[in-house]
Amino acid sequence: MRALAFTLMFVLCSLALAGATVYRWVDENGVVHFSDQPHANAEKLHVNAAQTYKSSGPDNATAAGGGGAQSSAPPAPYRGCAIVQPQDDQAFANIDSLTVVVQTDPQLHSGDKVYVSVDGQGLNGGNPTGPQFVLSPVDRGTHTAQAQVKDSGGAVQCQTPPVTFHVQQNSVLNPNNNRVTPH
Numbered sequence: 001m002r003a004l005a006f007t008l009m010f011v012l013c014s015l016a017l018a019g020a021t022v023y024r025w026v027d028e029n030g031v032v033h034f035s036d037q038p039h040a041n042a043e044k045l046h047v048n049a050a051q052t053y054k055s056s057g058p059d060n061a062t063a064a065g066g067g068g069a070q071s072s073a074p075p076a077p078y079r080g081c082a083i084v085q086p087q088d089d090q091a092f093a094n095i096d097s098l099t100v101v102v103q104t105d106p107q108l109h110s111g112d113k114v115y116v117s118v119d120g121q122g123l124n125g126g127n128p129t130g131p132q133f134v135l136s137p138v139d140r141g142t143h144t145a146q147a148q149v150k151d152s153g154g155a156v157q158c159q160t161p162p163v164t165f166h167v168q169q170n171s172v173l174n175p176n177n178n179r180v181t182p183h
Contacts, residue, residue, distance in 0.1 A: 021046050075109040081149055081158040083116075086165040093168045097136035102147045104131070104158060111152040118145045140169035 023035050023042035033039070085101035092098065100123075102114050113128035123129050128150075143165055149158040 076106060078149065078158040079105045081105070081147065081160050083145055083147055083160050083163045086145070086163060088163045089165070091166040091168060092138070094170060095138055095167060097134050098138045098165075098167075100129075100133045100135055100145055100147075102131045102149075102160065104149060108149065109151075109157075112149050112157060113152075114147055114149055116145060116147045119143050138167050140167045142166050 021036070022045045023038050024032065024045055025039050025042040026032050035042070038044075081102060081104040083100060084103050085099060086092070100116050100118075102116065108114065108131060114131050115126075116123045116129045116133050118135060123133055123135065129147075144162045145165065146162045147160045148156050151157050
């Protein structure tokens, strides 16, 4: 029964897109049928063409030459931004890479870029990293990560508090790693 109902809905929707005449009838078993071909005792239905909508957003209005009267409001300022991964004072053991994730509130505005630095050095050669960046390789030790959100002009819109994380790696110089245990 569900398959029949789904098929009928699909037929109606596809016919609605075409803007056609539809015939509806009920057979001797009480099953409702729809068709684009006339049938005995069929009721004629006319389905209008689908309604369409074309956006006239700020880019379209400016391109059409009408951009002076209505200008879009500047985006709301950031209420905050933070590095959510890694968490502050989190320790990692024997990792090769680490994903740094930055979140903003509200979400990142169009044209704004995220710049992440670790231990005061900009990642990605000082270029924007985006809200998610994989740091690889990760040296052992204690590190501090911080991020800034800058607008298209390079002005800082939001800066995260610093996040400290620790990376522990096995060392070949550790005498406990050189023990050979007999079988």
